[in-house]
Amino acid sequence: MISIKAIAHPIQGLIKYHGLRDFGDRTPFHSSISACVAPLATEVEVVLREGEDEYWVDGTLIKRGRGRIDAVVNEIRRLAGRKERISVHSHNNFPSGIGLGSSSSGFASLALAAARAFDLALDDKNLSQIARLGSGSAARSVTGRFSELVAGPDAYAYQMDHELEMGICVVPLVKATPTDWAHRTVLSSPFLRARLAYVERALEEMRRAIKEADIAKIGELAERDTLNLHAVTMTGAEGANPLVSRDDTDHGASTRAAG
Amino acid sequence: MNTYPAEVEKVADGLKEVYGGEIIEGSVGDGAKILEAKSDSG
Numbered sequence: 001m002i003s004i005k006a007i008a009h010p011i012q013g014l015i016k017y018h019g020l021r022d023f024g025d026r027t028p029f030h031s032s033i034s035a036c037v038a039p040l041a042t043e044v045e046v047v048l049r050e051g052e053d054e055y056w057v058d059g060t061l062i063k064r065g066r067g068r069i070d071a072v073v074n075e076i077r078r079l080a081g082r083k084e085r086i087s088v089h090s091h092n093n094f095p096s097g098i099g100l101g102s103s104s105s106g107f108a109s110l111a112l113a114a115a116r117a118f119d120l121a122l123d124d125k126n127l128s129q130i131a132r133l134g135s136g137s138a139a140r141s142v143t144g145r146f147s148e149l150v151a152g153p154d155a156y157a158y159q160m161d162h163e164l165e166m167g168i169c170v171v172p173l174v175k176a177t178p179t180d181w182a183h184r185t186v187l188s189s190p191f192l193r194a195r196l197a198y199v200e201r202a203l204e205e206m207r208r209a210i211k212e213a214d215i216a217k218i219g220e221l222a223e224r225d226t227l228n229l230h231a232v233t234m235t236g237a238e239g240a241n242p243l244v245s246r247d248d249t250d251h252g253a254s255t256r257a258a259g
Numbered sequence: 260m261n262t263y264p265a266e267v268e269k270v271a272d273g274l275k276e277v278y279g280g281e282i283i284e285g286s287v288g289d290g291a292k293i294l295e296a297k298s299d300s301g
Binding site: 001002003004005006007008009035036037038039040041043054094108111112113116124131141143144145146147159164166167168169170171187206212222 | 260261266267270271274278280281282284286287288289290291292293294295296297298299
């Protein structure tokens with residue numbers, strides 16, 4: 001029996017993205033930058049087996065909506081030239097579905113564990129491209145720390161050059177925006193074109209801030225980018241907008257964005 | 260390397276006052292890695 005366990009940390013976007021140029025390959029319109037958030041983590045165990053592929057997430061067998069998991073597993077199997085089926089058990093040590101990025105750490109650890117199970121030797125760039133088939137942010141979770149996802153037909157991630165050790169505080173909120181909804185709705189926003197014009201300079205400023213370990217600048221740029229992204233995501237035409245919601249406290253409207 | 264542990268604690272305390280709930284204190288994490296690899300014929 002072959003059994004491989006891998007771990008990855010979820011990412012939090014600093015220069016985020018919503019909107020996919022190609023939903024099949026999950027290639028984004030523009031590049032993006034993020035930081036991996038420890039101690040949040042997803043552990044994935046992949047076991048080779050006979051029969052059918054079987055996917056479990058936090059103890060629940062996934063029966064519907066397996067397309068993105070299949071995309072990652074099938075690509076690894078194709079590259080390895082193997083035919084065996086696998087069982088996948090994925091466990092998060094943090095709540096999923098509230099914008100903390102469980103899909104990034106889940107698909108990153110799945111890609112790594114499955115590649116090792118099938119004896120497929122991949123460098124970080126190639127592994128990030130396969131993880132991206134599950135989730136664009138998973139590419140950056142593969143490479144870790146401060147990483148950039150470079151847009152293009154073969155979008156890939158790399159770890160940025162830096163000497164920065166930054167503390168992170170996470171405030172778990174109850175509601176978040178479903179990422180695929182956000183990817184669809186921005187396509188009809190009149191502001192998407194303006195974001196694409198703005199974002200190249202924002203990326204350059206963020207690269208410099210990370211390289212210079214300028215935490216104040218990183219925070220300022222991330223806040224500005226989040227507001228810019230919200231302006232696009234909140235003005236798309238994909239049905240009722242979950243981005244504007246009333247939270248359970250007395251603090252008024254809350255907005256969240258992943259990516 | 261630049262480290263800012265005191266600031267993290269201070270920020271977490273401030274956030275706790277505002278939100279009242281759990282605040283997760285963390286750091287920048289590494290990339291994906293293998294935890295365990297087992298292979299047996301049994």
